[in-house]
Amino acid sequence: MPTIELKNLTKTYGKNAAPAVNNINITIADGEFMCLLGPSGCGKTTILRMIAGIEHASSGEIVLGGSVVDSVNKSHFTPPEQRQIGLVFQNYALWPHMTVERNVDFGLRIQKLPAEERRARCQDVMEKLRIAEYANRYPSQLSGGQQQRVALARMLAVNPGILLLDEPLSNLDATLRLEMRAELRRIHETFGTTIVFVSHDQWEAMTLANTIAVMDKGTLQQIGTPDEIYATPQNRFVAEFIGNPKINMIELSKATDSLDKVADHILARLPECAHADTCCIRPEEIVLSDRPHSHTIPMTIENIMPTGGSWVIELSYGSSRLFHSTQQRPSWRVQEQVNAFLPAQALHFFAQNHRRLTIDTLQDEPLKRLNRSNQLKSKRTFEPHHPLNQPVNHRV
């Protein structure tokens, strides 16, 4: 199974427009399940289309399985029909004038395989994707989920080394999403295909991919495993983009105007982070308690929002707002006072250029002195040995 190498890949539409894809360097290993994640318009679909060959690069190079398929410097371009890859379009692009079976069969016919083999492979892949019973229907007679499975089957029938998926779960309802998710993982395991998919949905990315490449405005922001991306966002964008509810962003540089009381508190408590521009903490990392402590912030509960099995609590302190999420039913009521503790190990700092800052010396006092009556029962209590709570010590 081939690897995909993108070297200095850039795509510009029009002469003076900002590049849709800007100098991307990614190597996708053989058999990897990779997600290109980013908000809409970040260039992720363009990358997918360039790998497929439907778009061509404005500069840079694409290498599939060791052979150059698109290179500006070498003036080379291999058209999509010769790349032997699979691409499932976001809205499937099934051929409306062909039955399901003919749709699936099309690629095999192109390869001029003998009829029996074609029939066998069609049958096999349609059964695997549970669409065999619709073989003689037309795409317009199928539901969205069925259509998507046909689109997948159409590509899998020719057994491509690389499978590209454009927003594979976005058009499906919640139940089908779960089903397709399992389906895609199964396909990845049984076919051993290198899969690259595009998504704007972090849930989709986190649950499916082995590797996630986060993109914004055409540039690569961070690449890593889902855990790495979540635990150590390398810049402000990644920190804000990943996580639901959104990460709490505390502007430290504005603290001098004493606009943000939480920022004031952090700067007073951790003077070594004074050069940082912003500070973040994930909602589930905030620890709430009844009793105050020198390191806690007195906050008012503004709102308690149940989200089905977990709760999101909005806290305020002057003009500051923080969101806390917990899987423990909160014992407080709205407008009650609580004390919020922001563990230093859970804090992420970013410099003015939005890059991650590493502050080695950050370490809180032992937690014993805190009243943790409420938090200990919670699954997301602060555990010093939890990997997420290890001192932040990554390269920038």
Next chain:
Amino acid sequence: MPLPVETHHHLKPDWWLRVRHSIAVSRHEPANVIAFILTACFAYLILAPVISILLDAIFVHTGDAGRTHQDEGAFTLYYLTRAFMSRMSEIILWTPLYNTLTIALGTVACSLALGVTLAWLINRTNMAGRRWFASALIVPFMLPSWTFAMAWTTIFKNRTIGGQPGWLEALGFHTPNWLAYGFFPIVVILILHYTPLVILIVGNALTRLDVQMEDCARILGAPRRTIAFSIILPLVRPALMSAGLLIFADCIGEFAVPYILGLPVHYDTLSTGLYRSLDSRQNGVAAVLAAVIMIIGVITLLIDMRMMREARRFVTVGGKGNMDRQISLGKLRVIAASIPMAFMLIGMVIPLVTLFLSTIMTLPGRFTLSNFTFDFWIGHNLTTVALRNGILFTPEFWQATWNTIFIVGIASLCSGILGLLVGYAVTRCSFRGVSGFLRHITFMPYLVPGIAFAAAFLSLFAVARGPIPALYGTPILLIIALIAEKMPFASRSGIAAMTQLGKEPEEAARIAGASWFTRMRKIIVPIQAGPLATGILLPFISGIKGVSLFIILAVPSTDVLTTYSLRLLDYNYDQAANAVVFMIALIAWFGTLLIQRISGTHLAQGLES
């Protein structure tokens, strides 16, 4: 020490690498090659004639050297001055221009009013027989407009001009000139002809309106009249405007109807004036008139484009709630049906019956049994000077029928396919300039009056030029001219169909490894079969009933039904001429039924785009 050759490579400028890479990419994109070939083709077939028309207006023609006091071929303002600022300009330009504009504006106003009423009745009320009317009311548009003109003269013709009298005259009623010829009959006939277009376009817009918008206004307490004028009317206004401008542009270039009803009494429009100038070898003045028609067309088109841009603000039109809600007319539902019924009677039944009756009557307007005869259809050894057999036994008639079907058939087949290819090239070509040029150039013939276009074709292709031999007198000239003339419709529907299809079905086939021919054969053409069939049949119908191209380009060996009937008319074989016209109408009608059979909706879309 020599420099290493390698460094040269690095010195190559960035743009050069990009160009080379673009070429490498384009090599695998046949749409680019197709776009370039089509552009070259149409530059020769459309742009060259148009330019030659325009140049004709400012260069001295053969034989005009004496009049202009300039050498042949020299630059001159003589024709422009003569048309615009001489003693003659009143006759040459201003009166025909006034006539043309009043005809066009009168037609637009009346057919919009009538068409909107009928569209509303059909689409929004429970009028009796609305479904039947929805398809039946389109028929008058598919019949040649000059069928009506012939029927009109059959009934109303008076003694002002010679030949057989009209029915009313024969029955002893004197028909005044204003009723028999000129402005009034022309406008009435054009209204009958174009109202179905309004019904189609506005009806489409009405059915596409989201019913929720109306509901919303009703919930807020708006009375029905307010809803009609402040919600529905503004939302269908783009469609109304578009229909109006389409009709306006068509009326400006309309030739056959004023030719039959205006020319005998010297009621000139721009296009008949153009024809007369060509006929009297005043090509320079003709070119000026052609340019005036083109300029009016361009202005109309610019307004239309502006309107369409405005219309895009209404993208919300076309929500999921289709407006299939009907207003109950109560007891009026049968009475209301009399309006479309009257329209059908006046616009279709009476003209066709009149035409048919006129072909089986020896003397016009005498309704006695002995006067009826089928001689003009199937007679033998008649006592006439020429045409001694009924037309069904006249070889010329069958020759003309065959010529019509052959010439128009091949031309519409070609233009349908070319239209789809233009659509393909325009939507796929990687050079935006080329695709924009192609789109505009294929639309150009729409703005050029058919007569002028035919004249330009004649002067360009009558003699051998370069690799192309002299084509005058061959069917090829007619076919090429027809293709060029039908390209606006064909390319518009091709572009619309390809835009609607999008690129993805083809991209999916590319990914599956299909070559270009396979993609065309297995994906594009099968999916676009419906629009393609419409794109062939529509030009076929409008080609069969077309007059202006044939009247200039056809010679006896390439006689088609229209020129054959006009020639019969010239020799006063009125019955035979009407019989031929009746046959043309029948062919057009059956073609329409065929299209509706293939796809009811495509027809409406094809006409609208």
